[in-house]
Amino acid sequence: MKTLVLDPMPDRFWSLIKERHLEKYFTSDQNNSNIEIIIIRTKTFLSSKYLEKYSELKLIIRAGSGFDNIDLQETIKREIIVCTTPDSNAQAAFEHTISLILSLIKQHLTGKNQILKGKWKDGLKPCWEITDIKALIVGVGRIGSKVGKFLQTMGAEVKGVDPFLTPSEWEQRKIIETDYVTGIRWCNLITYHCPLYNQTRDYFSKKTLDEIADSIWLINTARGGILNEDAVKAGLRAGKILGLGIDVFAKEPVPTRDYFFKDNVLITPHIGAHTQNAKNRLILDTLEVWSEFVFNNKIINQIDYNFI
Incomplete structure (x- = not known):
């Protein structure tokens, strides 16, 4: 199950990926048509046009608590699951x-x-x-x-x-x-x-x-x-x-x-979650959402679609 990380994640995120021997699940190739999971933060906007590139996409993890940078109508149409890490910040x-x-x-x-x-x-x-x-x-x-x-x-x-x-x-x-x-x-x-x-x-x-x-x-x-x-x-x-x-x-x-x-x-320059503890929680919570889906076929922290 290939995962593409589109926004910068803290170094500790990648260290844990290496420590847990999970590298084979991740790719940096945005042209890989077999991408099934995408991880983003705030910089990337996942428009319907962008999502068209990934016909196999099953899960979007928004590392953080917002989801206004995702075209939710498109995810519903394509039955793509969207999860966040709401406790991290x-x-x-x-x-x-x-x-x-x-x-x-x-x-x-x-x-x-x-x-x-x-x-x-x-x-x-x-x-x-x-x-x-x-x-x-x-x-x-x-x-x-x-x-x-x-x-x-x-x-x-x-x-x-x-x-x-x-x-x-x-x-x-x-x-x-x-x-x-x-x-x-x-x-x-x-x-x-x-x-x-x-x-x-x-x-x-x-x-x-x-x-x-x-x-x-x-x-x-x-x-x-x-x-x-x-x-x-x-x-x-x-x-x-x-x-x-x-x-x-x-x-x-x-x-x-x-x-x-x-x-x-x-x-202030969007620093409400700019603490080391919040960063550490974001790393661990993102990996938890990812791991539960990949290894246990379990969905956690799925967004509330009442907000559409």
Whole structure:
């Protein structure tokens, strides 16, 4: 069962392949028509046209938690299984989200620039405490539920939006369920942890801005296309967005934007999962998905096709 790895994997991945004597299952020849498994990360987009090259393809492993770079309609049509490694980056992405929230409400960047400008605390607005937060968690899965639990523990009010959770799953998470519009009208912080698919593209839009009752903190560590950039810029101009923390962009690497230089905007280059532990988990989880399929004919971590 030949496997093609299209995106760079950490060196340890290949070391384990060698240690376990699995080299014969892998090829670097993209013209090999007998490819049955493809492994990708974020750089490669598997379009229907690209997938046409591989008539024997049975499994796509997306090493990571997203799958917006795969033509899922084509995989359904051809009965190609798509699996991810959703646990590999959950802890790191959760921590990164919390760090953005705390840095914004405690005005870390603004405070630094005040000192550099020789202004000390002159004109500096009071910082927020976590107990001031009413957080709307959009996507209450592995990462969103961690974020919600942390904020609750620290005294914030938390509600969640996730149309795919069952009543028992909501009960397990101990987060109050709400719908998107009602949640937007209630909250003063929105943090996105949902996949990017048709229903969530431009999820934060100018229509969203119109629904916001009070100014909000806005966080996105999920996928770039979830935030409509024109809506973000309009929200910052109007003061409806108190502060913005983003780790993901519709196009990466992202070109510089004027609003990136604002004191209340924190940007990071998609490093939510950029920890050694997350990298190690990604390697092991990818190999587990691969090994179970190849040697045990078992499918683990298959994606939820509700997201199409």
